[in-house]
Amino acid sequence: MSTSTTNTVDAVDAIVVGAGFAGMYMLHCLRELGLSARVIEAGSGVGGTWYWNRYPGARCDVESMQYSYSFSDKLDQDWEWSEKYSPQPEILAYANHVADRYDLRRDIQFNTRVTEATFNEAANRWIVATDQGDRIDAQFCIMAVGCLSAANRPPFDGLDDFQGPVHHTGEWPHDDVDFTGLDVAVIGTGSSAIQAIPIIAAQAKSLTVFQRTPSYTVPAWNEKMDPEYERDIKEDYPAFRAKARARPTGFYFPFNMESALDATPAEREHQYEEAWARGGLPFLGSYGDLLFETDANDTIADFARTKIRAVVDDPATADLLCPDNVFGCKRLCVDTNYYQTYNQPHVTLVDVSENPIERFTTTGVVTNGIDYKVDTAVFATGFAAMTGSFDKIKITGRDGLTLAEKWRAGPRTYLGLSTVGFPNLFMITGPGSPSVLANMIPSIEQHVDWMVDCMGHMRDVGAATIEPTLTYEDDWVKHVNEVAQVSLRSTCSSWYVGANIPGRPRVFMPYIGGFPIYVNKCNEVMTNNLEGFILKGAAKTTTAPRTRWTERWRVPLDMDIISPAAIAAKRVPVV
Numbered sequence: 001m002s003t004s005t006t007n008t009v010d011a012v013d014a015i016v017v018g019a020g021f022a023g024m025y026m027l028h029c030l031r032e033l034g035l036s037a038r039v040i041e042a043g044s045g046v047g048g049t050w051y052w053n054r055y056p057g058a059r060c061d062v063e064s065m066q067y068s069y070s071f072s073d074k075l076d077q078d079w080e081w082s083e084k085y086s087p088q089p090e091i092l093a094y095a096n097h098v099a100d101r102y103d104l105r106r107d108i109q110f111n112t113r114v115t116e117a118t119f120n121e122a123a124n125r126w127i128v129a130t131d132q133g134d135r136i137d138a139q140f141c142i143m144a145v146g147c148l149s150a151a152n153r154p155p156f157d158g159l160d161d162f163q164g165p166v167h168h169t170g171e172w173p174h175d176d177v178d179f180t181g182l183d184v185a186v187i188g189t190g191s192s193a194i195q196a197i198p199i200i201a202a203q204a205k206s207l208t209v210f211q212r213t214p215s216y217t218v219p220a221w222n223e224k225m226d227p228e229y230e231r232d233i234k235e236d237y238p239a240f241r242a243k244a245r246a247r248p249t250g251f252y253f254p255f256n257m258e259s260a261l262d263a264t265p266a267e268r269e270h271q272y273e274e275a276w277a278r279g280g281l282p283f284l285g286s287y288g289d290l291l292f293e294t295d296a297n298d299t300i301a302d303f304a305r306t307k308i309r310a311v312v313d314d315p316a317t318a319d320l321l322c323p324d325n326v327f328g329c330k331r332l333c334v335d336t337n338y339y340q341t342y343n344q345p346h347v348t349l350v351d352v353s354e355n356p357i358e359r360f361t362t363t364g365v366v367t368n369g370i371d372y373k374v375d376t377a378v379f380a381t382g383f384a385a386m387t388g389s390f391d392k393i394k395i396t397g398r399d400g401l402t403l404a405e406k407w408r409a410g411p412r413t414y415l416g417l418s419t420v421g422f423p424n425l426f427m428i429t430g431p432g433s434p435s436v437l438a439n440m441i442p443s444i445e446q447h448v449d450w451m452v453d454c455m456g457h458m459r460d461v462g463a464a465t466i467e468p469t470l471t472y473e474d475d476w477v478k479h480v481n482e483v484a485q486v487s488l489r490s491t492c493s494s495w496y497v498g499a500n501i502p503g504r505p506r507v508f509m510p511y512i513g514g515f516p517i518y519v520n521k522c523n524e525v526m527t528n529n530l531e532g533f534i535l536k537g538a539a540k541t542t543t544a545p546r547t548r549w550t551e552r553w554r555v556p557l558d559m560d561i562i563s564p565a566a567i568a569a570k571r572v573p574v575v
């Protein structure tokens with residue numbers, strides 16, 4: 001579909017905002033359900049996060065065999081990943097393959113940004129407006145806008161006067177950016193920076209990294225895909241998927257339920273060494289209580305700091321790189337040669353924790369009175385997570401209430417799927433769902449499957465709108481907050497709580513209770529005739545929803561790991 005410049009109102013059953021993995025799968029399912037749909041996408045291609053984050057070294061931190069759609073065994077069998085952890089171009093190629101394979105592009109309008117979505121109460125329909133002048137009328141408005149899609153660009157003084165190019169990792173140019181022979185600044189040391197820094201350092205004449213808070217990072221030990229491993233999984237991919245879905249993280253890895261504090265120092269050392277040698281996010285599964293007990297967490301944090309000091313030659317730089325906060329409180333990073341990079345003579349680490357970046361000059365970055373001369377700057381400064389992508393659109397529900405107003409003190413949803421006052425507005429991996437704390441693609445599929453069954457049910461019973469009740473929404477928000485308090489994760493200033501952006505309310509946004517518990521809850525709500533939701537206009541309210549899509553989420557759970565006893569004993573792996 002080409003970009004429209006008309007002002008006529010088009011009508012479809014569902015409008016989907018975003019053509020990342022969420023919007024693509026939603027479109028595929030809507031078609032199967034027999035609903036008409038249009039997807040609006042700001043980029044010129046599909047892939048969402050993997051379309052925008054093209055920075056050097058961008059790579060998924062969930063293993064390739066687990067980071068893909070699971071809805072088609074044929075797709076699972078046909079696609080081949082080349083590495084243990086997929087690089088961004090390969091994930092984007094996969095997204096394009098899916099778009100071609102299911103002929104998705106004909107219902108996606110690219111290069112178009114949704115600016116407003118307004119619920120018309122008289123008609124029970126949404127009117128969606130775009131920056132290309134479109135006005136689209138739809139029964140359902142489905143937000144597939146991504147959790148990390150609104151780039152945070154700190155408004156440093158003097159930035160407009162800086163003569164060199166400035167690139168944000170999350171809005172990276174499509175043309176190659178060549179740092180050869182240049183003096184480069186990288187601002188930020190989160191996941192994106194940690195992936196990009198070793199690659200940029202290999203090209204640049206000099207690299208100055210401005211660090212406000214050091215991150216913990218575990219080596220990926222990335223390698224070519226082991227054909228035997230791939231063959232084993234593909235022999236029974238559905239069983240492997242089921243095993244992964246039964247894990248709190250939505251992906252499978254070895255997890256030790258024991259307490260770190262019950263082990264002797266020698267046992268712990270052995271356990272951490274083994275887990276470090278396996279690398280990646282599963283390192284956090286070394287013990288069951290690492291994210292619950294500060295004393296337990298101290299043991300893994302000490303181990304990680306020892307590893308940093310063993311690699312980094314200069315003790316002062318090593319000290320700066322050693323975090324002093326809870327291990328895994330902020331999102332754990334996964335790297336290739338990050339710490340080694342600081343042993344190169346042309347790489348400098350500048351601490352801006354106490355003396356923030358004051359300003360940009362035409363030729364540099366000033367902090368603590370020192371002007372660091374650079375030709376170009378990379379902002380690896382993260383995102384307004386979870387709600388930032390909603391904030392970019394003026395969303396108006398019943399009684400003229402905007403979503404931004406409703407969420408002023410923090411997002412409020414029922415199951416992260418929908419919110420009171422905004423009938424027929426669905427959110428894929430919205431705040432209040434496991435989303436970023438679980439494997440994103442299964443999280444997306446589970447949400448979409450639930451929504452498609454829900455929309456199918458509405459059609460079956462002739463309902464015009466669906467909306468949660470305030471009581472159920474309040475109870476869910478309370479539960480999300482209570483569970484978050486159990487974990488040490490709620491204690492630090494991460495993007496999980498919105499604290500990385502000045503002025504945002506501090507609320508732990510994702511649901512930390514674990515993917516299987518959450519999925520069970522969604523299944524239960526569906527089985528109980530959409531408990532907690534009000535359907536209006538339905539002719540036959542007693543008909544139970546058919547569960548054509550959600551059925552595949554009724555998997556046996558790994559009760560050792562997610563049982564109430566495990567939760568009470570604070571032994572739940574969260575990544």
Ligand code: NA7
Binds near residue numbers: 193357382
């Ligand atoms: P992150 O993890 O939010 O990292 C952003 C980094 O930028 C972090 O080190 C911030 O320091 C730093 N930052 C932000 N603003 C400033 C200012 N004003 N001055 C100096 N430094 C600043 O984003 P990423 O893109 O790396 O990763 C996001 C997720 O993508 C990641 O967790 C994975 O799930 C994939 P701070 O820590 O706030 O002090």
